[in-house]
Amino acid sequence: MVTKDQIWLWLEEVSDPEIPVLTIVDLGVVRHVELHGDLCEIKITPTYSGCPAMKTIEDDIVSKLTEKGIETVKVDLVLSPAWTTDWISEKGRSKLLEYGIAPPVDEVDKSVLFAEPPKVGCPRCGSHNTRMVSLFGSTACKAQYQCNECLEPFDYFKCLK
Amino acid sequence: MSTLFNYILKIGDDSLILGHRLSEWCGHGPILEEDIAMTNIALDLVGQATTLLNYAGEMEGKGRDADALAFLRFDREYRNLLLVEQPNGDFGMTMMRQFLFDAYRLPLLERLQKSSDVSLAAIAEKSLKETKYHLKHSSEWVIRLGDGTEESHRRVQDALDTLWRYTDELFQEDDAEKELVVSGVIPPMSEIREAWNANVNRVLEEATLTIPTNNWKHSGGRKGMHSEHLGYILAELQYMQRAYPNMEW
Numbered sequence: 001m002v003t004k005d006q007i008w009l010w011l012e013e014v015s016d017p018e019i020p021v022l023t024i025v026d027l028g029v030v031r032h033v034e035l036h037g038d039l040c041e042i043k044i045t046p047t048y049s050g051c052p053a054m055k056t057i058e059d060d061i062v063s064k065l066t067e068k069g070i071e072t073v074k075v076d077l078v079l080s081p082a083w084t085t086d087w088i089s090e091k092g093r094s095k096l097l098e099y100g101i102a103p104p105v106d107e108v109d110k111s112v113l114f115a116e117p118p119k120v121g122c123p124r125c126g127s128h129n130t131r132m133v134s135l136f137g138s139t140a141c142k143a144q145y146q147c148n149e150c151l152e153p154f155d156y157f158k159c160l161k
Numbered sequence: 162m163s164t165l166f167n168y169i170l171k172i173g174d175d176s177l178i179l180g181h182r183l184s185e186w187c188g189h190g191p192i193l194e195e196d197i198a199m200t201n202i203a204l205d206l207v208g209q210a211t212t213l214l215n216y217a218g219e220m221e222g223k224g225r226d227a228d229a230l231a232f233l234r235f236d237r238e239y240r241n242l243l244l245v246e247q248p249n250g251d252f253g254m255t256m257m258r259q260f261l262f263d264a265y266r267l268p269l270l271e272r273l274q275k276s277s278d279v280s281l282a283a284i285a286e287k288s289l290k291e292t293k294y295h296l297k298h299s300s301e302w303v304i305r306l307g308d309g310t311e312e313s314h315r316r317v318q319d320a321l322d323t324l325w326r327y328t329d330e331l332f333q334e335d336d337a338e339k340e341l342v343v344s345g346v347i348p349p350m351s352e353i354r355e356a357w358n359a360n361v362n363r364v365l366e367e368a369t370l371t372i373p374t375n376n377w378k379h380s381g382g383r384k385g386m387h388s389e390h391l392g393y394i395l396a397e398l399q400y401m402q403r404a405y406p407n408m409e410w
Contacts, residue, residue: 049287050208079212080283082290110293113301113364134194135298136201140291144194160290 002070007033007040010068014060017053018139021099024057028087031078038071045083047160048140085160096157097123102145104159120156122147132156164337165278166220167240168347170230171383172269173213174241177231178391179262180206181398182249191252198298199255205291212284232402236391243382244327246391250320253306253313257320260299260364265331267292268356272348281346300364307368314369321365322373329378331357 011030016022024030024044032043042061046054058075065073085104088096093103102120109115117132127149134144135158143158183203190196214227244262249255270292273285306317332350334342341347365372381387401408 046208046287048205048208049212049291050204050206052204078283079287080279082283082287084290110297113297113304134198135294136194136198138197140201140204144197 002035002068004033004035007035007042007065007070010064011042011061014057014064017056017060018141019096019099019101021095022088022092024061026089026092026095028089028092029057029083039074040065040070040072041074041076043076043078045078047083050140083160085157088157100124100154101142102154102156104157107159107161118159120145122150122152123154124152125150163221164341165281165346166217168338168341169213169217169220169281171240173210173217173230174239175245175262175266176206176213177210178239178241178394179245179259180204180210181394182245182247183255183259185249186255195252202259202295202298205288205295209284209288209291212287216280216284228402232399236387236395237385239382239387239391239395240385241382241387241391242327242330243379243388244324244330246382246388246394247324247327248390250323251316252302253317254320254323256299256302256306257317257324259295260303261324261328261331261361263292263296263299264360264364265353265357267296268353268360269348272352276347277345300360303364303370304368307365307370317368318370321370325373326375326377326379330380330382333380333383335383 008025008030011033012023012025014024016024016027016029019027027047029044029047030042031045032041034041044054044057044061054077058077061075062073088103096103100123102123105118105120107118117135119128120130120132121128122130122145125147127147129148130145131148132143133146133153137144137155137158141157141160142155144153145156146153180203183199183206186196186199187203188196190199210231211227214230218225218227218230242262244258247254247258267289270285270289274282274289276282276285303317306313308314332354334350338347338350342349362372
């Protein structure tokens with residue numbers, strides 16, 4: 001008999017297509033798992049409205065659970081409550097850092113213009129003497145930073161609240 | 162539900178057309194970081210448009226989804242603001258257009274979060290988090306350019322003078338929308354105008370820019386009467402679906 005806990009464990013085998021080091025559970029996009037006999041219902045939420053990975057995530061969930069023997073898998077997209085970087089697990093945060101992406105830190109209110117950008121540690125050398133190059137990066141969820149000490153440019157997973 | 166369909170179409174089309182306009186900057190930004198910023202914002206807007214237009218299609222109940230609404234309507238059926246279809250011009254023009262729009266969109270989404278329509282409230286809650294980034298970005302550029310060099314000041318003042326005439330349309334509401342206000346689905350536009358005025362005055366003052374005194378205003382987009390620019394946008398936007406009907410990738 002398959003349990004909900006088992007489904008959660010299997011979902012941890014599905015990685016995020018953009019940041020493959022994270023599973024979709026680490027990222028916090030899986031919001032709900034429900035089992036009704038042979039039917040498994042999963043609710044996922046997008047990180048950003050235009051996130052192009054959602055369709056792939058949905059397909060990956062279906063193929064993973066089908067492979068594990070679940071007959072019918074239904075994946076629904078929910079928007080509320082809206083995803084926040086607070087939902088990235090502790091494990092996810094350390095995986096990001098190891099992968100070279102600085103995990104989100106608390107930021108000042110975005111209505112404050114020209115505020116000092118958040119102090120982000122360099123994933124390579126650990127120095128906090130870093131600077132923001134651009135608030136926008138290679139994907140919607142990242143900003144561009146550079147370390148002033150080791151000069152390494154790096155991605156910062158920006159705070160979304 | 163046709164009243165709600167019409168309203169969601171308006172704000173969905175705003176996102177779609179402005180998202181498309183911004184995407185035209187891809188590969189042409191003044192610096193690489195801004196190229197990436199504008200395409201990121203374009204992606205957020207197109208994502209919001211997809212969610213809104215899918216919901217509009219559901220409300221309509223005729224089987225049209227976001228793709229059908231985005232790619233298979235004629236120009237007179239689009240309900241976006243005239244502001245968002247205006248050409249990109251220089252970087253100052255694009256940032257001013259973005260700022261005038263973001264400053265309207267943010268208070269609108271804030272209030273829509275409390276809409277009596279739960280789906281619309283959920284879409285607003287999601288979009289708001291992104292729009293906060295957009296408004297911060299466009300406000301800072303308007304100030305930096307306005308209070309920058311003589312040339313940047315002149316260019317962004319020209320942009321303000323050109324675009325100001327399209328700002329009254331942001332707050333127009335028709336009789337059907339007044340009913341939506343009464344039933345708590347959407348906020349009264351007077352509230353949005355008040356929030357917009359306060360923010361726009363504050364930022365433009367810091368940017369040392371002068372609000373045009375010419376009060377002649379232009380409108381029509383909300384009723385499907387567009388400027389000549391929309392046709393050209395649609396020619397590009399719809400090309401694939403018109404040339405190869407039902408194609409997918």
